[in-house]
Amino acid sequence: MKAGKLYFGSNLKMYKGVADTAAYLTELQRLTADLNREGIELFILPSYTALPEAARVTDQSLVRLGAQNMGWEEEGQFTGEISCRMLRELGIGMVMAGHSERRHVFRETDEDEQRKVRCALDHGMIPLLCVGETAEDKRYGISREVLTMQLKIGLYGVSREEAPRVRVAYEPVWSIGVNGTPAEPAYAETMHAAIKEVLRGMFGEAGSRIPVLYGGSVNPGNARELIALPSVDGLYVGRAAWQADKFNILIRDALAACGR
Numbered sequence: 478m479k480a481g482k483l484y485f486g487s488n489l490k491m492y493k494g495v496a497d498t499a500a501y502l503t504e505l506q507r508l509t510a511d512l513n514r515e516g517i518e519l520f521i522l523p524s525y526t527a528l529p530e531a532a533r534v535t536d537q538s539l540v541r542l543g544a545q546n547m548g549w550e551e552e553g554q555f556t557g558e559i560s561c562r563m564l565r566e567l568g569i570g571m572v573m574a575g576h577s578e579r580r581h582v583f584r585e586t587d588e589d590e591q592r593k594v595r596c597a598l599d600h601g602m603i604p605l606l607c608v609g610e611t612a613e614d615k616r617y618g619i620s621r622e623v624l625t626m627q628l629k630i631g632l633y634g635v636s637r638e639e640a641p642r643v644r645v646a647y648e649p650v651w652s653i654g655v656n657g658t659p660a661e662p663a664y665a666e667t668m669h670a671a672i673k674e675v676l677r678g679m680f681g682e683a684g685s686r687i688p689v690l691y692g693g694s695v696n697p698g699n700a701r702e703l704i705a706l707p708s709v710d711g712l713y714v715g716r717a718a719w720q721a722d723k724f725n726i727l728i729r730d731a732l733a734a735c736g737r
């Protein structure tokens with residue numbers, strides 16, 4: 478049996494509107510209500526416009542809600558941004574920083590992600606920092622260096638006391654989305670172990686309490702093998718989680734693979 482808390486989350490990206498998000502969350506809570514939350518945590522990151530309704534229909538002791546992005550100031554002349562204070566007002570306590578689509582489509586930098594992580598921690602939120610190498614990085618053999626840089630800059634200034642509130646998702650860029658290929662389990666394990674080593678180097682024992690989730694084309698065919706890997710603490714799922722019944726089955730299969 479695999480020890481420790483296991484994490485299952487989904488990033489809903491820019492797909493579901495208000496009604497679809499509410500229906501999805503209602504169904505997911507109903508289907509997973511019997512799972513013991515001492516051993517697992519479920520979290521869902523809807524679109525901004527769906528967050529108020531999501532917060533209304535969700536018991537966050539069953540399914541934690543998070544935002545997909547955040548501006549790093551409390552307020553100000555930042556047209557189009559949503560602040561940490563606005564998210565807190567809705568009862569949202571988790572926020573993602575550094576998803577590969579933010580980094581590559583919207584050209585965000587490691588410094589941008591660091592500011593969001595800092596702002597989240599300052600406002601009592603849980604930051605979920607995503608890291609991952611591109612196909613080119615992998616070809617040049619610099620995956621570890623890239624991950625180390627993303628972690629060291631993204632988590633710069635985080636104290637040892639704050640570290641256990643942070644979560645990390647390893648999402649290799651080449652594995653994400655419709656054109657992605659899932660990472661081979663052996664490769665995922667190597668990269669997760671490397672990430673954990675960097676986190677221990679940065680935060681000592683507190684670093685080993687940071688959960689590291691795998692994301693990128695997780696599906697019903699590979700979830701069991703990926704979650705059973707020693708250095709994988711959870712699965713961060715896109716497409717395969719967007720129907721509540723399918724996500725419920727994937728979670729239960731993954732738990733069974735861990736002897737739960």
Ligand code: 13P
Binds near residue numbers: 576652657695715717
């Ligand atoms: P897919 O599972 O659809 O590849 O998406 C993963 C992801 O981007 C989660 O943030």
